[in-house]
């Protein structure tokens with residue numbers, strides 16, 4: 319059993335970054351996640367020697383991440399929606415150069431400068447590209463403070479296994495809420511680095527080059543094919559999700575992160591009223607767990623998807639189930655958070671005809 | 674020229690004591706893609722000569738920019754990273770922070786360093802990152818075929834200043850060396866050129882000096898090169914050298930801009 323603490327999501331995530339043996343953090347303050355850099359500035363260097371650098375912008379942070387990741391170190395940046403938008407070119411370069419690293423987006427409402435309140439409106443950006451070119455990030459969506467911690471470790475492990483950058487797609491609520499959390503023990507920082515890392519050309523070996531430039535289209539296509547093969551493998555092997563009460567379910571509530579948490583509560587309220595509602599909660603949204611929706615669809619009367627956006631993940635849900643079941647959506651936008659009672663009311667209205 | 678006769682060389686008789694010139698061993702055998710007469714090739718060679726002389730091939734990491742020298746890593750036989758356009762100083766910063774005992778340099782054009790990447794440049798300099806910036810100022814965007822750079826001289830014609838750079842609407846050429854020299858954390862800033870033999874020799878000394886300072890942990894050093902771009906200047910290599918001598922170095926005065934303990 320690891321150490322138990324009561325912690326704010328952002329601080330728990332920062333603590334996990336130290337414990338996971340991170341070598342470097344590069345970031346620029348933005349609400350609602352500035353606690354991460356503040357916590358690290360205070361704690362990290364003294365404890366593990368981790369480098370914590372406040373960059374001049376998110377453009378700079380992400381390119382620092384590229385450089386540091388290219389040395390084979392465990393490195394991370396965190397930001398919130400506008401800052402993540404600013405990083406997209408760099409994220410694309412990181413994907414193209416196949417550098418493992420972690421990017422954390424504690425989402426807030428948009429578009430534009432938007433609001434500092436929680437939102438989930440960067441789902442498309444996180445899962446469908448964001449930057450230019452055919453690439454994917456491995457995207458993990460925590461629904462409580464515990465997963466803010468666990469997904470730091472998992473994110474690095476998956477990212478390093480595939481040399482695909484990983485993203486923790488959290489939101490302002492996850493970042494700001496306080497919960498009990500179990501922390502894993504300190505993992506020592508690495509002292510040996512991968513073959514491909516630019517650490518100085520070994521005398522007896524070829525030099526290493528970190529680049530995303532492949533000027534000949536024949537070569538660029540091969541690189542793309544290799545990336546796509548990795549993505550197919552990731553889709554086959556790394557999809558993670560949680561289900562509840564599917565055994566007797568007539569309806570399924572779904573959502574990711576904050577949305578799934580509200581869906582879970584709404585499911586409980588529904589069960590109290592005697593409605594047979596189950597839950598599907600993707601933990602990875604890339605790779606997306608299409609199969610569980612596909613398998614469940616013929617057995618149920620409908621799905622209600624709950625997100626703090628205009629309906630983004632619901633497109634993947636619809637893609638998964640086709641015409642095998644009905645899919646309805648309930649969302650709030652712009653930093654407003656759905657309450658479980660309203661979700662339940664919406665469910666009763668659209669599926670049961672209760673006004 | 675036609676009066677040059679090819680003399681076949683028998684490798685058996687080439688003896689070290691007769692060698693007057695050879696390519697640094699840290700340059701690869703790949704033929705340079707640079708246009709004839711371009712400064713990029715000369716600076717590559719000087720830099721790798723210094724790496725050879727300091728015997729640091731296994732301890733140095735370079736950062737290539739986006740610009741004509743994007744393929745610098747094809748020629749420099751060392752570990753290298755290719756940065757996004759303008760971000761070399763951010764990339765270099767992080768490499769150095771991860772491995773403070775290694776040598777790090779960025780190699781950047783004027784569009785890269787002084788336009789799109791000026792924030793990264795100034796902040797890396799202001800933090801006193803212990804690395805070397807090799808800055809090739811050729812007053813144009815070479816790679817994208819000769820548009821105006823922040824360093825384009827007043828009235829200079831480029832593809833986006835067909836009537837000459839009008840400083841009233843397009844601003845004045847940035848003197849990056851002078852700008853960075855004002856920052857307390859910069860240690861050694863010098864402007865060099867490679868348009869004739871004397872300047873080439875001095876330029877090499879400057880590169881060596883900067884890397885020696887890095888070894889001593891002194892902080893941010895930049896060697897600016899007043900370069901050329903014969904292709905986009907629409908000049909012969911020789912004409913371009915003359916332009917460097919007569920025009921470029923008038924505005925961008927060659928010499929040390931900031932030296933330790935000095936001006």
Ligand SMILES: Cc1ncc(C[n+]2csc(CCOP(=O)(O)OP(=O)(O)O)c2C)c(N)n1
Nearest residue numbers: 739740741758782783784785813814815816
């Ligand atoms: C984000 C982005 N914007 C624009 C470009 C296009 N681009 C490539 S190189 C370059 C200018 C290069 O000029 P400079 O840095 O002076 O290098 P030179 O080729 O002259 O050596 C531009 C605008 C790009 N690659 N990326």
Ligand code: SF4
Nearest residue numbers: 707708711741815902
């Ligand atoms: S375009 Fe200009 S800068 Fe680029 S290689 Fe040719 S001469 Fe050099």
Ligand SMILES: [Mg+2]
Nearest residue numbers: 782783813815
């Ligand atoms: Mg240029």
